[in-house]
Amino acid sequence: MPLEHVLGLASLLFALGLTGLMVRRNILFVLMSLEVMLNSAALAFVAAGAHWGQPDGQVVFMLVLTVAAAEVSVGLGLVLQIQRRFHTLDIDDATRLRG
Amino acid sequence: MTDLLWLIPALPLASATLLILGSQWLGPRWVATLGVGSVGAAGLCVLFTTLQWQGAPLQQTLWTWIQVGELSAGVSFYVDGLTLVMMSVITGVGFLIHLYSAEFMAGDTSYARYFAYLNLFVAAMLTLVMADNLLLLFFGWEGVGACSYLLVGFWHFDAANGAAARKAFVVTRVGDAAMALGLFLLFREFGTLDIQALSAAANARWEVGNPTAVLATALLLGGAVGKSAQLPLHTWLPDAMAGPTPVSALIHAATMVTAGVYLVARTHELFLLAPPTLTAVAVIGLFTLLLAAFTALCQHDIKRILAWSTISQIGYMFLGLGVGAWSASIFHLMTHAFFKALLFLAAGAVIHCLHHEHDIRNMGGLRSRLPVVFLSFLIGAAALSALPLTSGFFSKDLIVLAAFEAPGIGPWLWAGAVLGAFLTALYSFRLVFVVFFGRANTLPDRQPGPAMATPLSVLCVFSLAGGWLGIPVANVFPAEGEGHPALWVEAVSIGIPLLGLALAYALFLGRRWDASGLVESPLGQAFYRFWHAGWRVDGLYDRLWVKPFLVLTVLLKSEPVDRLYGAVVALCQLCYEGLSRSQSGRLRQYATVMAAGVIVLLGVVWRAAGG
Numbered sequence: 001m002p003l004e005h006v007l008g009l010a011s012l013l014f015a016l017g018l019t020g021l022m023v024r025r026n027i028l029f030v031l032m033s034l035e036v037m038l039n040s041a042a043l044a045f046v047a048a049g050a051h052w053g054q055p056d057g058q059v060v061f062m063l064v065l066t067v068a069a070a071e072v073s074v075g076l077g078l079v080l081q082i083q084r085r086f087h088t089l090d091i092d093d094a095t096r097l098r099g
Numbered sequence: 100m101t102d103l104l105w106l107i108p109a110l111p112l113a114s115a116t117l118l119i120l121g122s123q124w125l126g127p128r129w130v131a132t133l134g135v136g137s138v139g140a141a142g143l144c145v146l147f148t149t150l151q152w153q154g155a156p157l158q159q160t161l162w163t164w165i166q167v168g169e170l171s172a173g174v175s176f177y178v179d180g181l182t183l184v185m186m187s188v189i190t191g192v193g194f195l196i197h198l199y200s201a202e203f204m205a206g207d208t209s210y211a212r213y214f215a216y217l218n219l220f221v222a223a224m225l226t227l228v229m230a231d232n233l234l235l236l237f238f239g240w241e242g243v244g245a246c247s248y249l250l251v252g253f254w255h256f257d258a259a260n261g262a263a264a265r266k267a268f269v270v271t272r273v274g275d276a277a278m279a280l281g282l283f284l285l286f287r288e289f290g291t292l293d294i295q296a297l298s299a300a301a302n303a304r305w306e307v308g309n310p311t312a313v314l315a316t317a318l319l320l321g322g323a324v325g326k327s328a329q330l331p332l333h334t335w336l337p338d339a340m341a342g343p344t345p346v347s348a349l350i351h352a353a354t355m356v357t358a359g360v361y362l363v364a365r366t367h368e369l370f371l372l373a374p375p376t377l378t379a380v381a382v383i384g385l386f387t388l389l390l391a392a393f394t395a396l397c398q399h400d401i402k403r404i405l406a407w408s409t410i411s412q413i414g415y416m417f418l419g420l421g422v423g424a425w426s427a428s429i430f431h432l433m434t435h436a437f438f439k440a441l442l443f444l445a446a447g448a449v450i451h452c453l454h455h456e457h458d459i460r461n462m463g464g465l466r467s468r469l470p471v472v473f474l475s476f477l478i479g480a481a482a483l484s485a486l487p488l489t490s491g492f493f494s495k496d497l498i499v500l501a502a503f504e505a506p507g508i509g510p511w512l513w514a515g516a517v518l519g520a521f522l523t524a525l526y527s528f529r530l531v532f533v534v535f536f537g538r539a540n541t542l543p544d545r546q547p548g549p550a551m552a553t554p555l556s557v558l559c560v561f562s563l564a565g566g567w568l569g570i571p572v573a574n575v576f577p578a579e580g581e582g583h584p585a586l587w588v589e590a591v592s593i594g595i596p597l598l599g600l601a602l603a604y605a606l607f608l609g610r611r612w613d614a615s616g617l618v619e620s621p622l623g624q625a626f627y628r629f630w631h632a633g634w635r636v637d638g639l640y641d642r643l644w645v646k647p648f649l650v651l652t653v654l655l656k657s658e659p660v661d662r663l664y665g666a667v668v669a670l671c672q673l674c675y676e677g678l679s680r681s682q683s684g685r686l687r688q689y690a691t692v693m694a695a696g697v698i699v700l701l702g703v704v705w706r707a708a709g710g
Contacts (some may be wrong), residue, residue: 018694091687094686095683
């Protein structure tokens with residue numbers, strides 16, 4: 001399988017995730033989009049590692065996995081708090097941090 | 100008697116301090132005793148010193164005042180013949196004027212303040228004349244300037260008096276700035292400000308006509324011109340008459356305004372090295388004495404006439420200094436102190452007895468009503484006009500004849516001085532005839548008491564007989580030429596004042612001649628107005644300096660330079676407002692902008708990599 005195909009898939013996934021991040025208003029979907037973007041990056045690492053015959057790509061994948069797990073745990077905690085404070089999951093209603 | 104020297108300025112200073120601190124608790128009797136007594140005691144010290152004086156200069160160093168690098172100035176006194184003359188005039192005439200003030204100012208709400216300032220003035224003036232270095236002299240110089248300011252504006256509830264005081268202070272400050280520059284120059288050249296050391300060093304280093312010597316003496320002359328109210332800085336003195344009359348007698352006639360003459364005489368060894376400056380001194384003196392004499396003819400305020408005549412007489416002293424008649428100038432300084440103080444005190448008595456009337460057109464016929472004052476005024480006017488055998492005659496005659504002897508421009512100087520003498524006699528006796536003869540317009544409601552009459556009588560004696568007093572300045576100044584001018588020169592110099600007196604009689608008393616037609620004619624009116632306004636010098640300065648300055652203040656009032664810094668602040672404010680609006684709190688917007696930024700950055704990197 002040529003590298004270009006895998007990288008193309010990874011780019012497509014990243015673009016999908018980014019689009020989701022930009023257009024979805026529900027905070028759960030935003031988190032899911034982030035997850036997709038993280039995994040697309042991880043996929044690019046793995047493919048590149050396989051292409052060069054190096055283990056580094058898989059090491060970084062493990063790291064990304066850990067980061068994703070941590071991110072989800074913090075993110076879900078935030079989701080709970082937002083639900084409790086604002087009684088909604090719409091990210092556009094939680095704009096307390098505006099200047 | 101060197102030990103007593105420090106007491107002479109210290110006594111009035113101590114009294115001034117006591118009067119300032121204790122003005123709340125001291126009664127008027129105590130105030131007068133302290134104020135008059137301290138100057139009297141200082142006068143006794145001067146008398147004692149004079150009697151014990153052997154002819155050699157006395158020196159006393161009290162302490163080192165300033166010691167910085169090369170500069171070392173002590174509070175130290177140097178007393179020679181010239182200083183003794185000045186000290187005698189300051190304490191002697193000063194004591195009489197203090198005594199007179201005790202009655203003149205009685206009932207004033209600020210009696211203690213008045214005597215405190217007057218004592219402080221005497222202390223500063225004594226410091227000025229006794230100083231052995233130019234720095235201490237300058238300290239006294241500024242001290243008398245400050246006291247003059249305080250006393251001209253003594254009745255400060257009237258805004259006009261305050262303006263006169265400010266004018267006196269600011270105009271003399273112009274001269275003082277020049278003088279300070281002169282001191283800097285001298286210090287740079289010789290590394291000392293001690294007057295004797297300076298004279299010796301200058302004589303050793305500079306040949307006659309050295310440009311630096313000319314510059315340094317010209318700067319010193321600037322200071323002298325400001326303080327002595329000579330052209331072009333004379334405009335403050337007539338306005339300074341806003342102060343109480345004894346102040347005018349002491350500060351603006353007898354002592355402070357002659358400080359410039361003293362300065363030139365004290366540094367005469369420097370001036371001798373700069374003949375161009377000496378010529379300038381003589382020419383300034385001549386022009387000033389003529390300008391002031393013409394102006395005095397056209398004034399109506401009794402004190403302003405005397406003020407202009409003071410300017411004119413100091414012009415004579417400058418003329419004498421300029422032609423090298425040093426001792427004659429100092430002699431005229433002394434006799435002028437006597438008769439001008441007498442005239443001012445007599446004028447003060449007139450004003451005092453006529454409810455503060457200043458305009459001579461409202462006076463008249465006071466001869467029989469105020470006999471003591473009339474006699475004083477008559478003697479003073481005779482001495483001022485240099486009528487033969489009065490004190491003014493001896494001193495002015497010496498100056499006028501010395502002017503004739505001056506090489507080159509001598510006869511011109513003499514002719515100007517003689518014209519000035521004619522005008523002096525004319526305006527002096529105009530004053531006498533208008534105020535004391537003719538119809539009485541205002542009646543006096545009181546007579547001068549003993550405290551006012553005594554100084555008047557003593558000064559009368561000195562004004563008449565002061566010409567026979569010898570002044571011990573032979574060792575101070577270089578020997579002067581003993582040449583005797585032609586007989587006709589002497590005869591004209593002596594006769595001219597009598598001619599002036601005769602004309603004044605014909606115009607103002609005998610009414611042989613009616614001058615009103617001449618004055619009423621258009622040309623006469625033009626001259627009259629021109630002279631009445633003091634040759635319009637005030638108006639000229641107003642246009643040259645005061646108005647542009649005021650325009651500048653209006654322009655700078657809004658602080659245009661600050662606008663630049665204001666613009667920086669406004670820019671920052673604008674940026675802050677714009678950027679704070681971009682922080683909307685919308686997460687999706689942030690993400691979009693971030694993605695767009697990343698795309699742009701990637702594009703830039705891609706282009707830069709040459710893709």
